[in-house]
Amino acid sequence: MSQTVFAPWTDPAAKPLIRFKNVTKRFGTFTAIEELTLDIYEREFFALLGPSGCGKTTMMRMLAGFEDPTEGSIELAGEDIVKVPPNQRAVNMMFQSYALFPHLTVRDNIAFGLKRERKPRDEVDARVEEMLRLVQLQPFASRKPHQISGGQRQRVALARSLAKAPKLLLLDEPLGALDKKLREETQFELMDIQEKTGTTFVIVTHDQEEAMTVASRIAVMKDGALMQVATPSQIYENPNSRYVAGFIGDVTILEGKATKLGDAYEVRWAEGQPPLRAKSTLDLADGAECQLAIRPEKVEIHGEKPSDDNVLQGKVIDIGYLGNISTYHVELANGQIIRAQNFNTERDTRRAFTWDDNVWVNWTENCAVLLDH
């Protein structure tokens, strides 16, 4: 397998397709986006992730041309596009509400953008057929939007925004209205389409799982600023802040003070509890405040005290059974709760541990992430 990994952001020579340079957007006195700098590369599937009101839609609208940045510049393929009106940008947007034209049929909705280019009729028709096939909507082509289901509407919106073969496709919470199963199917469909068409996608979502599934890179946002921009696995395994760690996936955070010990740190975090070891490349002064982020699936649970590092003793107070996995909530003597996850690989196993069992939890020094903010 000599497949080259797709990671243009690691290549200093690569030219980004989109470049936000110190972009600030204010609505009156309210700052929605602050001093934001970001590069997005061609063929990326880029996810904007963040809580409601953090400025995701605002970023999309600036890319589409519906909002002007108050300060800074936005480049598309090397050109400043701030002054370019929306109808002249090689960017299409799939709206959060779909924004299908209610007076037009599915076919005419998809053809809408193509007709504006004054292409020959048969060319438009062929492209529309291709799009209908892509999203499997041929049987519904002559229906109006109110005569099809929510999932079908969403596919019409997707087909319409793809029809013009834009350089950049913006998807604002495209799957928000779908149920879980359809959502997952559509995620894979989206990835498939993205691969087939080679379009660069920017997707907004506040569903972290969705971002993890589809994205080549994720930007985690908070209050109009980027907290971390990295691949899904980096975001998950190496969050750079307590906020990012907590935003993606389940995590236990322990607060303490760090002391350097070889290539790792020792974290004293509570009276009467043993210090914990964690490998880190962070440069922390001795005694500096820090946090340890521990993912539940990295925590092992034992009935007898293991002889490893990072061992804590506690009592099972709660068990969450999710079918494929079980989550044990272990309460330590000082009241701190540590979550440990076990895969239920065998059917009908007698649970190894039950409520009020005395147990030991541990994890290796590579597994806990040391954070300084």
Added chain:
Amino acid sequence: MRRFLLIAFPYVWLLALFLIPFAIVLKISLSDVALARPPYMPQFSWDEGIGAFLSQLDFENFTFLTTDDLYWKAYLSSLKIAAISTVLTLFVGYPIAYGMARAPEAWRPTLMMLVILPFWTSFLIRVYAWRGILSQEGYLNQVLMWTGVISEPLTILNTNIAVYIGVVYTYLPFMILPIYAALDRLDGSLIEAAEDLGCSRRSAFWLVTIPLSRPGIIAGSFLVFIPTLGEFVIPSLLGGSGTLMIGKVLWEEFFNNRDWPVASAVAIILLLILIVPIVLFQKNQQRQAEAEG
């Protein structure tokens, strides 16, 4: 029983306030003029019986309407004036409705108030006031002469132009409100979607805004067209001798000629003509309700 009353009420209402008067007018239209009080015959009397009564009714008045040019010319002229007024009202009303729908949210109730406000004074007085504006020595001519646009006063009052101005002024709210309602409902992201797909502002207006406000345009047009067709006050006060409208003819038959039977026949025909746009209007409203439902 309560249910029955609830259902019966609108029918009783319809019967009392529409069907019975209609039947009376129809009966008069089939009668003959008489120097009596009321000025037509036959009158129904129990002694002679219903057969004798009915045998005296005939369609004479309707055939009379076809023998004199005046009537069909008045109908045609009314249709023309109503149609032209409707188009003019649309051209004036649409931009106003559009501006209202685009105005900041906080202003809209005030703007709406301003549109409805004139209704709170007498329609007659407002139309009469236009005489003061449009006459030879009126404000309009004074302003135009003062600014030097014209050197001779324009003759507007007592022409069809004055009638158009009067109709547009009077019925403007009927055009503005349904269009405003349609535009207000219009989802702004549709316009953005159109622009996103390559439309200029202007073509987005033609391709999205206009089609989606069509139900409002149709409703407003009928609400102006239908009452204008039978309009009598505006042509009487602002129109001239050349302004031929069926409402005016009707008035003259009733009050100048005291020919109630012919006047009733004129009214019946007017009603028949109006049924077409009224039915179309209802269809439009129904379709709109379905599209939303």
